[in-house]
Structure formats: structure tokens, C-alpha cells
Amino acid sequence: xxxxxxxxxxxxxxxxxxxxxxxxxxxxxxxxxxxxxxxxxxxxxxxxxxxxxxxxxxxxxxxxxxxxxxxxxxxxxxxxxxxxxxxxxxxxxxxxxxxxxxxxxxxxxxxxxxxxxxxxxxxxxxxxxxxxxxxxxxxxxxxxxxxxxxxxxxxxxxxxxxxxxxxxxxxxxxxxxxxxxxxxxxxxxxxxxxxxxxxxxxxxxxxxxxxxxxxxxxxxxxxxxxxxxxxxxxxxxxxxxxxxxxxxxxxxxxxxxxxxxxxxxxxxxxxxxxxxxxxxxxxxxxxxxxxxxxxxxxxxxxxxxxxxxxxxxxxxxxxxxxxxxxxxxxxxxxxxxxxxxxxxxxxxxxxxxxxxxxxxxxxxxxxxxxxxxxxxxxxxxxxxxxxxxxxxxxxxxxxxxxxxxxxxxxxxxxxxxxxxxxxxxxxxxxxxxxxxxxxxxxxxxxxxxxxxxxxxxxxxxxxxxxxxxxxxxxxxxxxxxxxxxxxxxxxxxxxxxxxxxxxxxxxxxxxxxxxxxxxxxxxxxxxxxxxxxxxxxxxxxxxxxxxxxxxxxxxxxxxxxxxxxxxxxxxxxxxxxxxxxxxxxxxxxxxxxxxxxxxxxxxxxxxxxxxxxxxxxxxxxxxxxxxxxxxxxxxxxxxxxxxxxxxxxxxxxxxxxxxxxxxxxxxxxxxxxxxxxxxxxxxx
Numbered sequence: 001x002x003x004x005x006x007x008x009x010x011x012x013x014x015x016x017x018x019x020x021x022x023x024x025x026x027x028x029x030x031x032x033x034x035x036x037x038x039x040x041x042x043x044x045x046x047x048x049x050x051x052x053x054x055x056x057x058x059x060x061x062x063x064x065x066x067x068x069x070x071x072x073x074x075x076x077x078x079x080x081x082x083x084x085x086x087x088x089x090x091x092x093x094x095x096x097x098x099x100x101x102x103x104x105x106x107x108x109x110x111x112x113x114x115x116x117x118x119x120x121x122x123x124x125x126x127x128x129x130x131x132x133x134x135x136x137x138x139x140x141x142x143x144x145x146x147x148x149x150x151x152x153x154x155x156x157x158x159x160x161x162x163x164x165x166x167x168x169x170x171x172x173x174x175x176x177x178x179x180x181x182x183x184x185x186x187x188x189x190x191x192x193x194x195x196x197x198x199x200x201x202x203x204x205x206x207x208x209x210x211x212x213x214x215x216x217x218x219x220x221x222x223x224x225x226x227x228x229x230x231x232x233x234x235x236x237x238x239x240x241x242x243x244x245x246x247x248x249x250x251x252x253x254x255x256x257x258x259x260x261x262x263x264x265x266x267x268x269x270x271x272x273x274x275x276x277x278x279x280x281x282x283x284x285x286x287x288x289x290x291x292x293x294x295x296x297x298x299x300x301x302x303x304x305x306x307x308x309x310x311x312x313x314x315x316x317x318x319x320x321x322x323x324x325x326x327x328x329x330x331x332x333x334x335x336x337x338x339x340x341x342x343x344x345x346x347x348x349x350x351x352x353x354x355x356x357x358x359x360x361x362x363x364x365x366x367x368x369x370x371x372x373x374x375x376x377x378x379x380x381x382x383x384x385x386x387x388x389x390x391x392x393x394x395x396x397x398x399x400x401x402x403x404x405x406x407x408x409x410x411x412x413x414x415x416x417x418x419x420x421x422x423x424x425x426x427x428x429x430x431x432x433x434x435x436x437x438x439x440x441x442x443x444x445x446x447x448x449x450x451x452x453x454x455x456x457x458x459x460x461x462x463x464x465x466x467x468x469x470x471x472x473x474x475x476x477x478x479x480x481x482x483x484x485x486x487x488x489x490x491x492x493x494x495x496x497x498x499x500x501x502x503x504x505x506x507x508x509x510x511x512x513x514x515x516x517x518x519x520x521x522x523x524x525x526x527x528x529x530x531x532x533x534x535x536x537x538x539x540x541x542x543x544x545x546x547x548x549x550x551x552x553x554x555x556x557x558x559x560x561x562x563x564x565x566x567x568x569x570x571x572x573x574x575x576x577x578x579x580x581x582x583x584x585x586x587x588x589x590x591x592x593x594x595x596x597x598x599x600x601x602x603x604x605x606x607x608x609x610x611x612x613x614x615x616x617x618x619x620x621x622x623x624x625x626x627x628x629x630x631x632x633x634x635x636x637x638x639x640x641x642x643x644x645x646x647x648x649x650x651x652x653x654x655x656x657x658x659x660x661x662x663x664x665x666x667x668x669x670x671x672x673x674x675x676x677x678x679x680x681x682x683x684x
Contacts, residue, residue, distance in 0.1 A: 391581030
């Protein structure tokens with residue numbers, strides 16, 4: 001455990017100016033990013049007596065091994081640099097305002113030729129307009145069902161749209177006038193995009209003009225004695241009004257604001273935000289976060305705004321942001337930063353009276369209730385995770401708690417399509433950005449032990465290569481690399497950092513000198529877990545020994561009796577069934593198994609699809625790719641008729657008939673019935 005005194009800056013080295021600072025662990029990984037109006041006074045606060053620091057601040061400064069800083073001109077620049085570094089390095093000790101669940105959004109894909117309305121979760125996509133978030137997906141679907149009567153935008157998937165286009169027949173929504181059916185040419189692309197723009201405007205709060213326009217058209221139709229059209233317009237007005245009734249009016253019309261509420265205790269803080277557009281509550285979100293330092297509400301508000309709006313731009317930032325406390329930074333600087341993101345003036349303030357103050361109180365009550373509910377559900381979670389790591393440290397005889405655990409599992413079908421997975425847990429929680437998957441080559445055989453040995457060899461050979469100061473990519477390119485999912489890995493390492501002079505020059509082990517970003521496999525885990533018993537553990541131990549890795553702990557967890565196997569031991573270690581350490585190992589093992597199975601199924605499905613189309617005579621790689629792209633899956637292609645297959649570019653009538661006959665004929669020896677390609681009837 002590093003002593004903060006060993007890397008404390010010398011007196012006079014730290015400037016008394018605004019800037020951003022980074023704490024790094026012994027392997028060079030950034031563990032904390034912060035900003036300060038005065039770097040000198042801020043950094044000095046970390047190097048006082050440890051007993052005077054907040055518990056998590058103590059953990060941070062004793063985990064770190066070095067500190068560095070960058071001077072900037074203004075606090076607005078510090079805000080921007082702090083946000084970019086937090087996004088780049090994902091420091092484990094920074095406060096992270098992550099959703100306590102995945103919220104659904106109403107999305108309109110305006111970047112497509114024919115925009116589509118759908119429900120989406122997760123990361124936002126370029127060219128798509130989002131509305132929400134909503135608490136439940138069914139709430140979005142109810143709203144969309146009402147609005148499609150007035151704005152008949154397509155909601156079908158790409159596959160359904162292409163099939164309808166190829167067949168010339170719209171789907172059910174097209175027949176009941178809840179879709180303009182651009183797939184069959186009822187409207188052209190520009191007319192359909194106009195409907196999508198109107199839909200977006202209505203959802204963005206411009207509701208009154210559409211209601212007034214429909215009411216005017218209804219009166220005109222009635223005056224012309226076109227009562228059928230007037231009745232349809234009357235029903236459209238009623239549909240819009242029912243959609244509006246689902247959103248409560250809380251502020252005067254045309255008010256766009258985000259209203260934040262924060263409830264906190266010594267260790268955690270709960271955040272709630274109401275998104276108000278056009279005076280109506282359009283969405284609600286909530287977070288519960290762990291506090292790293294003994295920060296107050298102004299600091300929490302500053303970090304909240306930084307992380308919520310740092311990745312947003314344009315209309316995602318409203319005209320008003322209402323908060324319970326002004327941020328620690330001068331509010332004018334934060335306002336200027338938000339205004340730059342929006343492209344127009346944004347007002348940041350604390351409401352004092354009236355409707356906005358009443359709404360703030362409502363949001364604050366929601367935050368208080370969310371914190372109480374979180375503590376009820378997960379009151380022992382932090383303690384339990386710490387207890388689990390402490391139990392593993394004691395049971396396995398480790399020098400320190402295993403803050404980073406990597407688990408490996410192998411999956412195959414009778415030694416074919418052999419794959420393996422690597423999952424990562426940090427501080428007892430999964431770190432999915434660091435997950436990796438391997439296609440096993442069978443260098444030492446294809447059984448479980450040989451595959452495990454190969455995967456561990458590849459993983460730690462890559463680590464050794466990437467941790468060498470100034471090292472480039474591993475020789476041989478992709479020959480020794482895993483399939484990569486997500487960002488770079490991280491965690492406590494085994495002392496592979498560069499020396500002090502190199503660190504001061506910015507040349508750190510595991511850091512690319514050109515980009516300054518961590519390499520993918522540069523960090524060593526505290527503990528390696530393999531899914532299996534003594535054979536798998538011994539195979540993994542041989543792989544580590546051959547590479548000279550001696551300071552990474554290793555164990556295996558056997559499924560049958562949940563026994564923990566250690567290398568070189570004749571008998572397993574049996575942890576109590578109530579042990580939190582055993583429960584953590586089971587979670588890690590089960591997650592590795594799930595990840596491996598998912599990859600294996602995907603690979604096996606791809607092989608089966610390719611082999612089925614390979615058997616079709618006269619079908620090359622280009623046509624196979626075109627067929628799969630058009631139909632989306634082999635199952636849909638099997639169900640297609642000759643005319644549907646012929647609609648694929650490059651497929652003629654004769655080739656289409658051959659494809660249908662080949663895919664519907666039974667495989668040799670399967671006993672499955674054949675199908676008449678003309679009638680679709682089963683043949684004897």
C-alpha cells in the first residue's frame with residue numbers, strides 16, 4: 001500500500017493557479033480526477049494526517065502512487081478538461097452519476113431516409129431525436145399509439161419495412177391508417193419526413209398549434225358539409241388531448257427546464273431530475289451514487305451538471321436548469337459552459353417562490369424517498385462487498401484485498417467452436433467495459449485444460465508486452481489478441497510502473513506514449529479465478545509460471561460442490577455456504593460462464609448459417625451476404641418464397657428457385673420432411 005508521503009509534491013512545485021489534477025496508481029492508471037481554483041491549496045488538503053481525511057479519500061490517496069496536474073486559464077476550461085479526463089480514464093474514485101436502472105426513451109430516427117418511431121435504451125445514437133426518459137416502456141407505447149392517428153410515422157423494423165417494400169403490401173398499421181405506408185409509395189420520403197418532424201415538434205412541447213390547426217380544419221370541413229372528414233378530425237383532436245392529459249401541467253406554457261433534487265448522507269447521495277418541456281413533465285430520472293470525498297451539496301451539484309450535460313448538446317440542454325444549490329464554481333462560469341453546449345443562453349438558478357419552487361420541493365421529496373428506498377434495499381451492500389473482499393483476502397492468504405478480479409471460462413461443443421471469456425470485477429462489482437472474449441486456436445489441444453492454458457498465456461503475454469515502457473503493439477498484430485469488447489482494462493498491478501524520472505516525463509508502463517491512453521491488457525489483476533477444479537487450476541498455474549508471473553493470486557471454483565481449488569494443493573478449500581466471499585466468487589464465475597456461452601452461441605450460429613448457404617450451388621460470398629442482409633436471418637430466408645428471394649439484388653429467377661429448393665430440402669439423414677417449393681405443402 002503506497003504511502004502518500006512518498007509522492008507528495010515538494011514545497012513550491014504546485015502552482016497557485018486554477019487547474020485539473022490526476023492521481024495514478026502504481027501501474028499508472030488514473031484513479032481520481034479533480035479540478036481546483038487553487039491547485040496548491042487543493043492538493044495540500046490530500047497530504048495531511050490520514051486520520052483527518054474522509055474514509056474513501058484515505059483509500060484513494062493510499063491507492064495512488066503519484067499525482068500530476070495541468071494548469072488552465074479559467075474555471076470553464078477546468079470544467080471541460082475535467083469532464084474529458086473523467087470520460088477518457090473512468091477513474092474508480094470519482095463520483096459517477098449512473099442510472100439506477102436503464103430508462104426507456106421515445107426515439108425518432110431522423111437520420112434515416114424514412115424515419116422510424118421506436119423505444120430505445122442505452123447509449124444515444126447520432127441522427128436520432130430522443131424524448132423522455134420515461135419510467136415504463138408501456139407509457140411510451142400508449143402515447144405513440146394515440147399520436148400515430150394524427151402523425152402516421154412508421155414504427156416497423158427494417159426487416160418488416162423491406163419485406164413490405166418487396167411485396168408491395170403494407171403491414172397492418174398501414175391498412176388501419178396508423179402508418180403513412182411509405183414502404184408502398186403512399187407518401188414519398190420528404191412527405192414522410194415532414195410527418196416525423198411534426199411528431200417531434202409535438203413531443204418537444206409545441207402542442208397548442210397542432211391542436212388549434214386541427215380544430216380549424218374541423219370547422220372548415222363542417223362548414224363545407226364534409227361531416228365524415230370533420231368527424232375524423234374531431235377524433236384526431238381528442239387523441240391529441242388524451243396524449244396531453246398523460247403529462248401533468250406543472251409550469252406555464254412554453255417553459256423548458258430541468259429540475260434537480262438531491263438528498264444525501266455521509267456516504268451516498270440520491271439525485272432526481274424532472275424534465276419539463278412545454279410546461280409539462282416529459283420524463284423523470286434518478287441516480288444513487290457513492291460519495292468519494294466529504295463533499296457538500298454545491299460540489300455535488302457541480303459534478304452532477306458536469307456529467308449530465310457533458311455529453312449533451314443542442315436541445316438536450318434546456319433554457320433553464322433549476323438546482324437546490326448553486327455549484328461550487330462561480331455560477332456564471334457554469335452558465336457560460338451550459339450556454340456554449342446549447343448554443344443559446346441557459347439560466348442556472350435556485351427557485352425561491354411560486355410554481356417552480358413548488359416543483360423543486362416535489363423533486364426533492366422524490367430524491368429523499370429514493371435514498372430511503374435505496375438504503376432499505378441495499379443498506380448492507382457497501383459493507384457486504386467490503387466483507388466479501390476481506391474474506392477472500394484471508395481465505396486465500398493474500399497480502400491485500402483483491403480489488404480487481406479476472407475470471408476465465410471455456411465453452412465448446414464436443415471440442416468444436418472453442419471459445420473463452422474473461423470478465424472483470426472491481427471493488428466487487430462487474431466492470432463490463434473490460435470484458436474480453438477469445439477464439440481458442442487449439443495450440444496445445446482442444447480440451448478444457450489446454451484451452452485454459454492457451455487463454456491465460458495469451459492474456460498475460462499481452463500484458464507483459466503492453467506494460468513494457470515505450471512498447472508498441474504486440475508483435476504479430478492480431479495473432480495474439482483477444483476479441484475486444486469495450487474500453488481498456490484497469491486495476492491494481494504488480495509494480496510494473498516506470499521509475500520516478502520516467503513517470504515525471506509522462507512515460508508510464510501500460511500507457512501509450514502517443515495517445516496517453518491505457519493499453520488494453522496492461523494491468524494485472526489481484527486475483528485470477530478459473531471456472532473449474534484442480535486440472536484447470538494447474539493448467540492456469542503452468543501458464544503463469546512459464547511467463548514468469550509470480551505475484552498474481554490464482555484459484556478455481558468447481559461447480560459440483562462449490563469448492564475453491566488452489567494451485568499445488570491436493571485438497572480444496574471449502575468456504576462456508578453463508579460466506580460473502582464464496583458468494584462473490586460464484587457471481588464472478590457465473591458471469592464468466594454467461595459471457596462465454598453468449599459468445600459460443602453467436603459463433604456457432606454464424607457457422608451454421610454460413611454452412612447452410614455454402615451448400616447452395618452457384619451462390620458466392622457476395623450473394624450470400626446480400627441475402628442475409630436483406631432477410632436478416634437464415635430462418636426468415638428459409639420461410640421466403642421464390643418471388644421474395646428474387647427481389648434481392650443480383651438474384652435471378654433460376655437462382656432464387658435453386659436457393660428455395662436447397663434451403664427447404666431436408667438435410668441428409670435428418671428425417672425431416674421435404675417441402676414443395678411451389679405450394680408449400682409437406683411431401684411424403
